[in-house]
Amino acid sequence: MRRLESQGYSNLVARSRSELDLTDMARVRAFFESVRPEYVFLAAAKVGGILANSTYPADFIRDNLLIQQSVVDAAYATNVRKLLFLGSSCIYPRMATQPITEAALLTGPLEPTNEPYAVAKIAGITLCRSYNRQYGTRYVSVMPTNLYGEGDSFDPAGSHVLPALLRRFHEAKRDGARQVAVWGTGAPRREFLHVDDAADACIHLMRIWAEPGPDGQLTGGADAANEIVNIGYGGDVSIRDLAELIREIVGYSGELLFDASKPDGTPRKLLDSSRLRSTGWQPRVSLREGIERTYRWYVAHEKTARRAWTADPVARAAGGNVGASSGS
Ligand code: GDP
Numbered sequence: 001m002r003r004l005e006s007q008g009y010s011n012l013v014a015r016s017r018s019e020l021d022l023t024d025m026a027r028v029r030a031f032f033e034s035v036r037p038e039y040v041f042l043a044a045a046k047v048g049g050i051l052a053n054s055t056y057p058a059d060f061i062r063d064n065l066l067i068q069q070s071v072v073d074a075a076y077a078t079n080v081r082k083l084l085f086l087g088s089s090c091i092y093p094r095m096a097t098q099p100i101t102e103a104a105l106l107t108g109p110l111e112p113t114n115e116p117y118a119v120a121k122i123a124g125i126t127l128c129r130s131y132n133r134q135y136g137t138r139y140v141s142v143m144p145t146n147l148y149g150e151g152d153s154f155d156p157a158g159s160h161v162l163p164a165l166l167r168r169f170h171e172a173k174r175d176g177a178r179q180v181a182v183w184g185t186g187a188p189r190r191e192f193l194h195v196d197d198a199a200d201a202c203i204h205l206m207r208i209w210a211e212p213g214p215d216g217q218l219t220g221g222a223d224a225a226n227e228i229v230n231i232g233y234g235g236d237v238s239i240r241d242l243a244e245l246i247r248e249i250v251g252y253s254g255e256l257l258f259d260a261s262k263p264d265g266t267p268r269k270l271l272d273s274s275r276l277r278s279t280g281w282q283p284r285v286s287l288r289e290g291i292e293r294t295y296r297w298y299v300a301h302e303k304t305a306r307r308a309w310t311a312d313p314v315a316r317a318a319g320g321n322v323g324a325s326s327g328s
Helices: 002-006 025-035 050-055 057-077 112-135 161-175 195-208 239-250 287-301 313-317
Strands: 039-042 082-086 139-144 146-148 179-183 192-194 228-231 255-259
Touching: 002 195, 025 057, 039 057, 039 195, 050 057, 050 112, 057 082, 057 112, 082 112, 082 195, 112 139, 139 195, 146 161, 146 195, 146 287, 161 179, 161 239, 161 287, 179 239, 192 195, 192 287, 195 228, 239 255, 239 287
Parallel strands: 039 082, 082 139, 139 228, 146 192, 179 255
Antiparallel strands: none
């Protein structure tokens, strides 16, 4: 929303999870009929880190299937011009060749710790492609790498590694702790993209996708309807190096303790984003700058930072538990 506003878009419509339960098909349809959006960014999803995904697999597949089903159905029924669906890099096979190209989709077994989430997202991609094929719609699916930034969830049990470590190092420094635990062996490698860059890439793709480019050809090629597009930073780091960088930015001087009883997850997840780069887009926020910005935000919002993840069934019945960022 920030990025759209800064680019001069003013007629923006959003609903919080308490205002509109996206898992409720009838309500979502009624909302689309009354608001009649022209362009839809489907970023809402139930998301969480490695622990949340392996602890609540049923919630992760159920909620995500329902959200995307409701929104894509309503978008088609109300003639939305274009829809951009956010998937995730975890849809690719666990042992995909790195960097991972879009062609790796459905070529091998998935990482077990987040398979239910990944299967839901793969269904979402196939849903968009199938509507394109059958109805001639222009829905594009994008696969962001691990995202981070201001406004993220810093919940210790549910969050992803980057906010989890920022918080843990911050608290260790504050409390004078001698050691900080880092889950797993520290060996896995991940690619991180600042959320502002991801938003920028999504708006860029929404504008150019399936439109005639400067050469008169349809962006995305003749087969634009079937395409998915990776959104990555272009480089990865080991969890150990990430932890060292966060330690330095937070200014903590104690030791790192790797807790191998926690899962490592997939060994490496680096996207090949050349399809996106070929449309003239590139990221602007370096990992160091992005972490510094995120840390400043966290310190300013420590008391109020959102808890994106809770297994509270009451919250879900009320339409809760639906985050708005990329997942695993
Ligand atoms: P993933 O990309 O789906 O595996 O999601 P995560 O961001 O949750 O985890 C990435 C990697 O960071 C995994 O190897 C985790 O074991 C590791 N990691 C290290 N410390 C933490 C932590 O405190 N929280 C989380 N979520 N992951 C951690």
